[in-house]
Amino acid sequence: MIKLLKELLRFTPFPCIYEEIIYKGIVDTSVSPCRSCKSHICRTIENANTIEVCHKGLISYSQLVTESELLIFYGIRQDMFYTKRRAEITSLINNITMFLTNAEEIEKENFKEFRATYHDVIPAVSVVTRNAELLIGKSTGVNYTEKIENSSRELRDLFASVRLLNKRLSMIPYLLNPEKIILTKSQPTPIYKIVDKYVKLFEGYALQDRKRILLKGPSHNSPYLKPIFELIPFVLIENAIKYSFSEQDINVQVVDSNNNVIFRIESLGYTVPEDHHKTIFEKNVRYEHNSEELTSGSGLGLHFANMIAEIHKFNINYSYISKGTKDSKPIGLNLFEFTIPAQ
Amino acid sequence: MFGLFENKCRIEDLKFDSTFDQIKKRIRILVVDDDKSHFPIKAFKDNNYNIDYWSKITSENMHRIVDGDYDILILDMHGVASKDVSSNGGVGLLKYFKQSNPAIYILVFSNYEFSINDCKEIQQYSDDMLQKPVEYVTCSPVVDSIIKDKFNAKRFSDILIDYLQSTGMTNKDIVNTENDICKNIKKGQSHEIIRTNIKSKLLKPETITAVMNIVTAFINYYSAGLK
Numbered sequence: 001m002i003k004l005l006k007e008l009l010r011f012t013p014f015p016c017i018y019e020e021i022i023y024k025g026i027v028d029t030s031v032s033p034c035r036s037c038k039s040h041i042c043r044t045i046e047n048a049n050t051i052e053v054c055h056k057g058l059i060s061y062s063q064l065v066t067e068s069e070l071l072i073f074y075g076i077r078q079d080m081f082y083t084k085r086r087a088e089i090t091s092l093i094n095n096i097t098m099f100l101t102n103a104e105e106i107e108k109e110n111f112k113e114f115r116a117t118y119h120d121v122i123p124a125v126s127v128v129t130r131n132a133e134l135l136i137g138k139s140t141g142v143n144y145t146e147k148i149e150n151s152s153r154e155l156r157d158l159f160a161s162v163r164l165l166n167k168r169l170s171m172i173p174y175l176l177n178p179e180k181i182i183l184t185k186s187q188p189t190p191i192y193k194i195v196d197k198y199v200k201l202f203e204g205y206a207l208q209d210r211k212r213i214l215l216k217g218p219s220h221n222s223p224y225l226k227p228i229f230e231l232i233p234f235v236l237i238e239n240a241i242k243y244s245f246s247e248q249d250i251n252v253q254v255v256d257s258n259n260n261v262i263f264r265i266e267s268l269g270y271t272v273p274e275d276h277h278k279t280i281f282e283k284n285v286r287y288e289h290n291s292e293e294l295t296s297g298s299g300l301g302l303h304f305a306n307m308i309a310e311i312h313k314f315n316i317n318y319s320y321i322s323k324g325t326k327d328s329k330p331i332g333l334n335l336f337e338f339t340i341p342a343q
Numbered sequence: 344m345f346g347l348f349e350n351k352c353r354i355e356d357l358k359f360d361s362t363f364d365q366i367k368k369r370i371r372i373l374v375v376d377d378d379k380s381h382f383p384i385k386a387f388k389d390n391n392y393n394i395d396y397w398s399k400i401t402s403e404n405m406h407r408i409v410d411g412d413y414d415i416l417i418l419d420m421h422g423v424a425s426k427d428v429s430s431n432g433g434v435g436l437l438k439y440f441k442q443s444n445p446a447i448y449i450l451v452f453s454n455y456e457f458s459i460n461d462c463k464e465i466q467q468y469s470d471d472m473l474q475k476p477v478e479y480v481t482c483s484p485v486v487d488s489i490i491k492d493k494f495n496a497k498r499f500s501d502i503l504i505d506y507l508q509s510t511g512m513t514n515k516d517i518v519n520t521e522n523d524i525c526k527n528i529k530k531g532q533s534h535e536i537i538r539t540n541i542k543s544k545l546l547k548p549e550t551i552t553a554v555m556n557i558v559t560a561f562i563n564y565y566s567a568g569l570k
Contacts, residue, residue, distance in 0.1 A: 122454055126380040126476050133386050133479050144390065144480060166476045173454050173474065180457065183465055184472045187488070227474070227485075 005065065006283075008096060017043060017072045018065075034058065034075035042074035065096060111176070118172055125162075125169060132159045157204040164201055167234055171304055174228060181228055181311055188222040191261045191340065192254045195233045199252060202237050210247045213237065219254040221261045223340050225312055232308055232316070233263065235301040236336050240267040243334070245326075259342030264335065271320040271332040280318065281306040314338050351518055352525035355500035357565060363491065368393055369563055370490050373413040375400055375433070376452065377422035386479035392486070400436060401425045409443045411556035414563070415489060416440065417473065420453040420461075434461045437468035443553055445506045446560040448493055450485075452477075499561040506557065510550050520544050524558055534559065 009016060009023040015034070016023050020043075034056075041054040048064035060074040135155055141147035148156060174180055199215045206213050233252075240250045244267035253264040272280055283303040302316075309316050320332040372394040374382045379396060387394045395413070397404060405428055408416060420433040429435035434457070440447060451465055454475040465472070470493075473482060500521070507517045520541065527537045538555055545551050 118454070122476055123378050123380060126378065129476060129478050130380050130383060130385070133383055137386060137389060144386070144483070148480070163478055163481070166478060166481075169476055170454075170474045177457065179459070179462055180472075183451070183457075183462060183469075184474075185470075 005096070009071075015073070015075055017074060019069060042072055045070060045072055071096075115176070118169075121169065125165060129162050129166060132162045135159075160201045160204055164205070164234075164238075167231070171231060171300070175300065175304060178307065181226060181308075184226045184228060186224040186226050189225040189227075189229055190222045191233075191263065192217050192219040194230055195237075195252060195254050195263065198230075198233050198237050202241060205238075206241045206250065209241070211241060211244060211250055213241070213250045213252060216251065216253045217255060219256045219261050221256045221259060223261060223343055225340070226308075228308055229312060232305045232338070235305040236263075236265050236316075239301055240265050240334070240336075243267070244269040245331075257339075261340040262337065263340070264337040266333050266335050268323065269331065269334050270326070271322065271330050271334060272318065273330075277318050281316070309338060312340070314340055348518055351522040352529065353500060354503060354521060354525050354528070354561060355497040357496050357525065357528065359565065363487075364391070366494060366564065367391065367487075367490055369566070370415060370494060371395070371413045371563070372415045372417065372486065373397065373408065374417045374452070375423045376417075376419040381419070381475055382417065382452065382477065383479040383482065387483065387486075390479075390483065392483075399423055399425055400428055400433075402427050405436075408440055408447070409556075410552075411444050411446070411559045413447060414494070414560055415448045415450065415486065417450045417452045418469075420451060420457070420465075431461070434464050437464055441468040443549065444556040444560075445502050445553055446499060446557045448489055450489070494564050496561070496565070499557060499564070503554065503557050506553060510545075510547075516544065520554075524554075528558070528562060528565065534562075 006018070006021075009018055037054070037056065039055060042052065042058075042060035045052055045060055045062045048062055048070060050060075050062045052060045052062075054060065058074070059076040060072055061076065062070045062072045065071045132155075136144070136147050136151055136159055139147040139151040139155075141150050148159065151159070196215055199213045202213060237250070237252065244250055248268045250265065250267045253262070253266075255262050281302050283300065306316055316336060316338045318334070318336055320334050322330065322332040325331060368391060370393060372387070372392060373396075374384060374394065375397045376382055377398050379398065382396070384394060384396045400408070400423055402425065407413070418433045418436075423433050424436055433451070433453075437449060437451075440449060449469040451469045451472045452475065453472070457465060471489075473485060503521060503524070504517055507520060512520070523540055523544070524537060527540060532540075534555065537558055538551065541554055542551060545554060
């Protein structure tokens with residue numbers, strides 16, 4: 001039910017806070033002082049049906065939505081805007097309550113619809129993949145790898161994008177049904193080779209923002225891992241590209257240490273404060289550098305990578321080396337690393 | 344049991360030299376999916392894999408899987424079985440295929456979520472999973488590693504012994520049955536002679552079929568190394 005509520009709050013028309021996470025809402029109705037406000041007075045509300053006015057003269061309104069959890073709408077102007085909106089907020093909360101009462105039924109229905117949509121997407125993507133393969137097949141080369149290498153840059157980029165899209169889509173069934181992961185068998189996994197594959201696949205995407213991905217090794221160990229492990233380097237490389245500054249190198253390292261394999265990815269960008277280091281691995285949570293807050297978002301990648309790591313009994317750690325500030329915000333070398341223990 | 348194998352002919356001892364490409368051409372792969380675009384059939388064919396495609400399993404074609412016409416089955420779980428053969432799609436066929444053709448390697452090819460019961464069935468009767476959507480470059484290494492790692496005399500020997508043990512046969516009879524089969528294979532005897540020979544040891548027709556499927560799959564693989 002809580003999962004459903006969190007999904008629902010991603011589409012609320014008003015900014016709100018639930019379990020310390022900020023949901024900006026589809027229309028950002030919060031006024032500008034909230035974005036820079038550090039007082040967090042709106043978060044100190046402890047009782048339901050309370051209206052607080054902060055030092056900036058903005059209203060917060062709280063409502064109990066589960067037995068112990070408060071939902072707080074905040075940053076509402078005190079003028080007539082508030083009076084007008086209060087009825088809407090109350091109505092929204094009533095709808096949420098009603099929604100949660102029928103949550104199970106609705107969830108089933110939504111799940112069915114999502115499943116159907118997802119099922120419709122797969123054939124379309126498969127057709128694109130088959131056609132890209134046909135084009136690659138026409139290139140010269142004695143085997144498929146050579147044919148890919150001998151294809152034009154455009155075709156290689158197209159094919160890489162298709163493969164990345166396929167990889168992303170392959171996450172969905174596991175997110176819907178994590179039990180499915182146990183159905184796949186562990187097999188010797190050449191980590192370096194896999195990371196090298198993703199470095200090449202993401203090359204074109206990174207170049208769009210004039211970033212280079214540099215891979216250092218070597219690693220020769222092939223620990224027994226489930227095929228889904230591949231999604232960890234996929235997510236970490238993609239995130240490094242997305243969240244690093246332009247025209248920067250992204251350094252990836254895969255090395256053996258005794259029988260362990262160490263993976264490390266380093267990129268220059270805004271940093272995440274220490275108190276949020278664990279939270280960034282939670283589902284639908286994203287750290288926003290502009291507001292320096294945790295906000296709701298698709299935020300699936302790190303959550304999923306962490307889930308896969310837990311299945312394989314290792315942790316993904318985040319840390320950073322401070323490099324000062326940019327636009328008054330802390331920046332540094334963001335480092336995600338994990339060690340796959342010897343088996 | 345191990346002492347019983349002394350001086351006996353064993354399938355796992357039938358070793359031979361053959362290249363990966365020789366074996367690859369002999370390993371018969373069947374892809375069953377209601378949408379042909381899901382699996383890169385053409386790319387596999389272009390790269391010399393022995394691969395067939397069916398959109399559905401029906402009462403007319405099902406015997407080919409049961410009778411050991413294929414070594415690797417890449418099976419979608421939904422929309423692939425006509426109602427007269429399974430009321431639960433591909434999941435409902437896994438147990439039957441594995442019991443009648445124990446040597447077949449079943450790769451579940453699906454993007455669906457499964458019920459807990461289906462998960463159990465898949466875990467028990469399939470060998471691994473392949474997640475949709477796939478590209479040739481990602482699934483051909485999977486198939487290659489199956490061919491390299493799973494198609495060897497030791498695996499066929501283990502499958503035969505495990506299967507015979509599951510029928511309640513005594514260890515002594517198991518060893519003797521393998522010994523007879525092995526000698527016949529070495530002599531290059533026909534399937535009919537091997538079948539007649541094992542009929543005297545195995546009473547149930549379904550047991551004879553299953554053992555003959557293991558033998559057929561092994562001979563198919565073994566003959567890749569015969570000059």
